[in-house]
Amino acid sequence: MKKVAPGFVIALIGGLALPQNAVAMHIAEGLLPFNWAAFWFAVALPFFAWGIYRLNQRSSEDLSFKPLVGLMAAVVFIISCMPIPVPFAGTCSHPCGTGISGILVGPAISVVITAAALLIQALFLAHGGLSTLGADVVSMGVMGSFTGFLTFRALRSVKVNMAVAAFMAGLFADWATYFMTSVELAAGIRGEGAFLPLFWKVLIAFIPTQLPLGVLEGAMTAGMVVLLYKKRPDLLIKMRVIKAREVAVIGAVLIALTIFFSGVAPAEASKWTGVDEVVIEKIAKEQGREPREPLINMEQGDLPLFIFLVAGVVGGFAAGYYWRVLIAEKGPPLCRGGAERSPEASAKIRGS
Amino acid sequence: MHLLEYYASDHWLSRIDARVKLLVTLIVLVMVLSYRGVGFQLLVAALSLTLIMSMKIPWRIFLLRFSEPLLIVLVVLLLKIFFTGHDPLFSFNILGFHLTAYREGLAEGIAIGSRIMAAISLMAVLVYATPFPELMAALSWLKVPRGFIEILLYAYRYIFVLFEEAMVIYQAQKNRLGYANFRNRLSSFGILTGSLILKAFEQSQTLSTAMVQRGYDGNMPLFQRRPFRSSEIFLSCLVVTVMGILWGI
Structure with missing residues (x-):
């Protein structure tokens, strides 16, 4: 009896998973047997409880926090339903969106956000399921959010650029999600077979889409964080992503640099010779054309000031002479409304 | 987005309390997941699909909902047939690969596939017969x-x-x-x-x-609950008992 080539099995899973990559992100309803479904619920529960605790804590400090988290869940729902093109695989796939939510609201609350988005998707779109909600929350919510958050914080703590840190957070959050999904799938469907061979095959089957998708999700996460930083840094301060001091320091540095360059650059520039002196004058001298005094030397006396004064006088005279044409006669005639008003209306206005 | 809004408001199942529907669905779901075999799961899938048909769900909505789970069933089935088991069923060559299908793999694949179909259909019945706010009220009653x-x-x-x-x-x-x-x-x-x-x-x-x-203090006022009707309690007990007997057979 010949064994089937493992390469074919990988190609089979990959090939069938490619057209609809939501297959990969959410484990379908009923795919996991009862014991595994219960196990993943038990794993997800402490993280979920911690998220609810943090949510209640933050919303008692700020009444707008719960609506914000609800809207973030709606955004994660929409992001994870949107197709983006994946190069090499020649198909579209869906980002997770947990990297950005982990960065913005913290990993614990991001688990709650993911659970909410996943529950709505499971109920209404049949992406994932009620019985596999625990497994999906562990892969997408716990692994995605915590990996994204920890990567971002670790890189920021060693002063890595914000865009780079966000890129790495999105990248690792995506890859961690699919790593965990592979573990869950292999454990759930292996039956009596060995775990590791099936795990490697499922993981390898994800590679054609998920490896480039991770890079794309990283780029998007970086883009989103940078956009927020540019447009609404106050929100990033409110979400405790950056500190007010950080924005103040960056602002102060920018102002200092602006002042420095605006002050120093003209002074420095005056010491530099221009292209006329360096090139044209040199070539002209080589050809025997020595420089001579200009016919009208603008640098002597107050000639420029005099010219500006004359121009001002002429301009002022012209503007004053034609002011009716320029301003008054452009609009409707000033007295027409009053003339056309009915006698009753005029009497009413006078009376009021 | 149409999938998010669809609700069969004129079906008799829609008039039953959401708490009863949710509880019965969860109990039957646990039975489906824990059943070792195919018969019970196929029965649940058939009953659920019959109920969905009686709700007169538009074909487009139905296909949109079931296309992805069906694809997963196909993937799992093929994966199991060609990868699991020892007792060969048939074999053939394709694109230079020698493929052998196994009897045990086919059995396991059908078991997982029928489990997915049963669970998906069951959830579809619940969602098509219950508006979202009522479902949330039922979750709140379950102490979520x-x-x-x-x-x-x-x-x-x-x-x-x-x-x-x-x-x-x-x-x-x-x-x-x-x-x-x-x-x-x-x-x-x-x-x-x-x-x-x-x-x-x-x-x-x-x-x-x-x-x-408008007076929000951090907690949104949630739902008014009405008492259960005796007919609802009787119906749910009947469904759970019958399903339990079928599960045990």
Whole structure:
């Protein structure tokens, strides 16, 4: 009896998973047997409880926090339903969106956000399921959010650029999600077979889409964080992503640099010779054309000031002479409304 | 988005209390997941699909909901047939690969496939016969944390608003040569998602201001519950007992 080539099995899973990559992100309803479904619920529960605790804590400090988290869940729902093109695989796939939510609201609350988005998707779109909600929350919510958050914080703590840190957070959050999904799938469907061979095959089957998708999700996460930083840094301060001091320091540095360059650059520039002196004058001298005094030397006396004064006088005279044409006669005639008003209306206005 | 809104309001199942429907669905779901075999699962799938047909669900909505699970069933089935087992069923050559299908793999694949179909159909019955706010009220009755239900309600409400915003931004980007090539597509998508987050922030501020003005103190008043009807209790007990007997056989 010949064994089937493992390469074919990988190609089979990959090939069938490619057209609809939501297959990969959410484990379908009923795919996991009862014991595994219960196990993943038990794993997800402490993280979920911690998220609810943090949510209640933050919303008692700020009444707008719960609506914000609800809207973030709606955004994660929409992001994870949107197709983006994946190069090499020649198909579209869906980002997770947990990297950005982990960065913005913290990993614990991001688990709650993911659970909410996943529950709505499971109920209404049949992406994932009620019985596999625990497994999906562990892969997408716990692994995605915590990996994204920890990567971002670790890189920021060693002063890595914000865009780079966000890129790495999105990248690792995506890859961690699919790593965990592979573990869950292999454990759930292996039956009596060995775990590791099936795990490697499922993981390898994800590679054609998920490896480039991770890079794309990283780029998007970086883009989103940078956009927020540019447009609404106050929100990033409110979400405790950056500190007010950080924005103040960056602002102060920018102002200092602006002042420095605006002050120093003209002074420095005056010491530099221009292209006329360096090139044209040199070539002209080589050809025997020595420089001579200009016919009208603008640098002597107050000639420029005099010219500006004359121009001002002429301009002022012209503007004053034609002011009716320029301003008054452009609009409707000033007295027409009053003339056309009915006698009753005029009497009413006078009376009021 | 149509999938999010569909609800068979005139079906008799829609008039039953959401708490009863949710509880019965969860109990039968546990039975489906824990059953070792195919018969019970196929029965649940058949009953659920019959109920869905009686709700007169449009074919488009039905196919949209079931297309992805059916694809997963196919993947799992093929994976199991060619990868699991020892007793060969048949074999053939394709593209230089020698393939052997195994009897045990086929059995396992059918078992998993029928489990998925049963669970998916069961959930579809619940969702088509219950509006979202009632489902949330039922979850609240099952002691699901209140904060989580509030988040679900906000999210469900604002999915439509933000989706509409996303479509407006998407059309505006398309009209300005967004998504023209891969690089441009990626940057357009980044701007779109970033703008959505900004919109979400702004909407949440407006929403919370409006709610605070109407007396919001951090907890949304949830649902009024009516007492169970005796007919509902009787029906649910009957369904669970019959299913339990069938599960045990």
